[in-house]
Amino acid sequence: MKTRGRTQELSVGSATRLLLVEDNLGDARLLQEMLKEPDSPDFELTHVESMSEAVAWLGENTADIILLDLGLPDGQGLDVVRQVRRAAPHVPLVVLTDRDDEELADQSLQAGAEDYLLKGEIEPRALIRSLRYAVERKLMQEALSVEKDRVEVVTLNSLGEGVISLDVSGIITFVNLEAERMTGWSRAEASGQPFTEVFQGVDATTREAIQDPSEWDSVDDQTTRLLTNGLLISRDSPELPFEASVSPLYGREGQATGSVIVFRDVSAARAMALEMTHSFEHDFLTGLPNRILLNDRIDQAIALAPRHHSQVAVLFLDLDGFKHINDSLGHSVGDKLLQSIAERLLGCVRQSDTVSRQGGDEFVVLLSDTDDGESAAIVANRMLIAVAEAHSIESHDLHVSTSIGISVYPDDGSDAETLIKNADTAMYQAKASGRQRYQFFKQAMNVRAVERQSIEESLRHALEREEFVLHYQPKVNLRTGQITGAEALIRWVHPSRGMVSPAQFIPIAEESGLIRPIGDWVIEEACRQAQAWVASGLPPTVMAVNVSAAELGDETYVQRLGATLGRTGIDPRRLELELTESVLMKHAHSAAILVQDLRRLGVKVALDDFGTGYSSLSYLRDFPIDTLKIDQSFVSEVTSAGSDTRIVAAVIGLARSLGLKVVAEGVETREQLEFLRARECDEAQGYYFSRPMPADEFAEMLRAGTGFDVDPGHWPRTLPELTAAPGQSNPLPL
Numbered sequence: 001m002k003t004r005g006r007t008q009e010l011s012v013g014s015a016t017r018l019l020l021v022e023d024n025l026g027d028a029r030l031l032q033e034m035l036k037e038p039d040s041p042d043f044e045l046t047h048v049e050s051m052s053e054a055v056a057w058l059g060e061n062t063a064d065i066i067l068l069d070l071g072l073p074d075g076q077g078l079d080v081v082r083q084v085r086r087a088a089p090h091v092p093l094v095v096l097t098d099r100d101d102e103e104l105a106d107q108s109l110q111a112g113a114e115d116y117l118l119k120g121e122i123e124p125r126a127l128i129r130s131l132r133y134a135v136e137r138k139l140m141q142e143a144l145s146v147e148k149d150r151v152e153v154v155t156l157n158s159l160g161e162g163v164i165s166l167d168v169s170g171i172i173t174f175v176n177l178e179a180e181r182m183t184g185w186s187r188a189e190a191s192g193q194p195f196t197e198v199f200q201g202v203d204a205t206t207r208e209a210i211q212d213p214s215e216w217d218s219v220d221d222q223t224t225r226l227l228t229n230g231l232l233i234s235r236d237s238p239e240l241p242f243e244a245s246v247s248p249l250y251g252r253e254g255q256a257t258g259s260v261i262v263f264r265d266v267s268a269a270r271a272m273a274l275e276m277t278h279s280f281e282h283d284f285l286t287g288l289p290n291r292i293l294l295n296d297r298i299d300q301a302i303a304l305a306p307r308h309h310s311q312v313a314v315l316f317l318d319l320d321g322f323k324h325i326n327d328s329l330g331h332s333v334g335d336k337l338l339q340s341i342a343e344r345l346l347g348c349v350r351q352s353d354t355v356s357r358q359g360g361d362e363f364v365v366l367l368s369d370t371d372d373g374e375s376a377a378i379v380a381n382r383m384l385i386a387v388a389e390a391h392s393i394e395s396h397d398l399h400v401s402t403s404i405g406i407s408v409y410p411d412d413g414s415d416a417e418t419l420i421k422n423a424d425t426a427m428y429q430a431k432a433s434g435r436q437r438y439q440f441f442k443q444a445m446n447v448r449a450v451e452r453q454s455i456e457e458s459l460r461h462a463l464e465r466e467e468f469v470l471h472y473q474p475k476v477n478l479r480t481g482q483i484t485g486a487e488a489l490i491r492w493v494h495p496s497r498g499m500v501s502p503a504q505f506i507p508i509a510e511e512s513g514l515i516r517p518i519g520d521w522v523i524e525e526a527c528r529q530a531q532a533w534v535a536s537g538l539p540p541t542v543m544a545v546n547v548s549a550a551e552l553g554d555e556t557y558v559q560r561l562g563a564t565l566g567r568t569g570i571d572p573r574r575l576e577l578e579l580t581e582s583v584l585m586k587h588a589h590s591a592a593i594l595v596q597d598l599r600r601l602g603v604k605v606a607l608d609d610f611g612t613g614y615s616s617l618s619y620l621r622d623f624p625i626d627t628l629k630i631d632q633s634f635v636s637e638v639t640s641a642g643s644d645t646r647i648v649a650a651v652i653g654l655a656r657s658l659g660l661k662v663v664a665e666g667v668e669t670r671e672q673l674e675f676l677r678a679r680e681c682d683e684a685q686g687y688y689f690s691r692p693m694p695a696d697e698f699a700e701m702l703r704a705g706t707g708f709d710v711d712p713g714h715w716p717r718t719l720p721e722l723t724a725a726p727g728q729s730n731p732l733p734l
């Protein structure tokens, strides 16, 4: 391409510019004479006597031909040929050698000379002919090369691929039309710029800037390098996905002359690939994931389950009587019904779950991250109801039901295929036992789900049937041994099950919303009881009541609590509400306001089960609480061998520094008590002192007024059973 300019200079319409490099003045004069022959072309001759003069002259001037003596004072033989070629690569060269050195003359031709003349044998016509031919041959070559370049440029411009060529130092020498379009740089702007300036690319995945092409993946060491995942940051269009290859360029003598980068806009191909992946993984009718994607998601959920300490449930749904609708109303109605059902199923699950269509009227739902089979049962129930509601399609009100089989990882299978197969089996059982129902693959799960339903059912009537009672567990001051208060703990005396523990029914009450009326009853009853004790002359103590997150979500909570305080007449300072960390998490920003509102009523606020939830010490700073209850799991740790007691010690220290009261929960042994006393924990509760007990027994204990012996100095040394039998009451109420 550079040669084009050169060709224009090589016009020989006027005098031919000849540079003669010859140190022997006699020879030089002889040659000059010969050039004056009558039929000789018009030469404009410059004579220099050394290599260095020649190079200097060529640096400033242009010659049409060079006549070069190979024996110069500052250069000999092939060396001078090379020097001249370097100084004037495109100027034809004829060399002069001694008669006895024809071998050197031959080598000169190979090194790029057009012709040679043997000194002493030169005669004028031969000299002139040689010079003229040399010039003409060169011109011919140039013309051919220009034509070749022109053809090449036209070809390159017609390519659908971008082409950029670089010289050895990475500077752009050529940009074709497509490259102009893709980079937003015109050829004129880009030429002479470093490659990375014009071609700004990043790796599509890592977004790291693409460096020099020499760092791309090598296909083979000698030739092409590849870049497959690039994004081109064009000057004026959005990012373009591209693929590129770069090949080194070599000159005729095998020397590296640069490289050429060929790149392609692959946005259409990538979009097509994405679309193909989508249609490969999705059901065309409903747009839901198909079997392939579902299997993949199940495998992922299984892989993550251990880390999340969770289970994975698979629900297999088959519509009841779909075939009848399809046959009687036609496929178009059937298709729309399937789409409507897909919508409804999606409405029953979380974003992170997967509803898929297996084909026909079968759907498979993946519930990742479920805590137990029970939540799968809740979702299944929701789906039974959602599907059964009328679907209005093309002026028909269609009714259809579904049967659901459920399998759960890890109990019912450890891979997608087995889980789906077992859910399918369970679905057949559901159909066999009457349709429009769900069925777990394992009988035990059914029993549990049925059990849960039955608990919820009887929980609904428990309040009106007055089946709840409160038990009270004393809190003990660890310095004096005195009872400072009671924690009210609910008990359900079920007509057939007997005493049901709150751990069994509180979660069900929370989920079903029943916790609100139950919680109201607990507060009312606890306050009433506290007042009754005061009225009967017992020393006033603090009554602690547990409150669930679900209760506090109700906006009217604070107001209703105020009403309860008024009704029962309890001094608000003697009521303490125990909230767990999850309450503060769930209502994060409103929680601080809530706690403040509660305190404005005058009641105290305790943080229960501290350390089990998110254990963020920041709660202690951000929420204006009064009391911190260290969870039982930490207390039980403190005396077991090798456990880290520093946590408990640190929590006590921190709470004290924030001015909070610290209560240790679940103290069962004397060692635990000693440990806590030594760290100046304020209060404790636990089986070591007393189990939760009915109101009258608690009153009895208060009336005795003796408290517990917490002073190690008083403890007889011979009571090993104290530690051996956790859960035993302190044998030494004074």
Ligand code: C2E
Pocket: 473, 488, 489, 490, 501, 502, 503, 506, 519, 522, 546, 547, 548, 578, 608, 609, 632, 665, 666, 667, 668, 685, 686, 687, 688, 692, 727
């Ligand atoms: P919690 O508030 O942390 O209550 C302490 C639990 O530890 C009580 O269990 C109590 O009986 C038990 N406990 C006390 N001392 C010891 C001990 O030394 N060792 C052992 N192993 N356990 C001890 P309970 O009564 O079964 O209550 C369980 C949970 O149920 C309570 O934990 C509380 O979160 C919730 N709960 C109880 N009553 C109510 C209520 O009226 N409303 C609400 N919302 N939740 C309640």
Ligand code: MG
Pocket: 487, 546, 578, 608
């Ligand atoms: Mg509590």
Ligand code: MG
Pocket: 608, 609, 629, 631, 632, 665
């Ligand atoms: Mg607790």
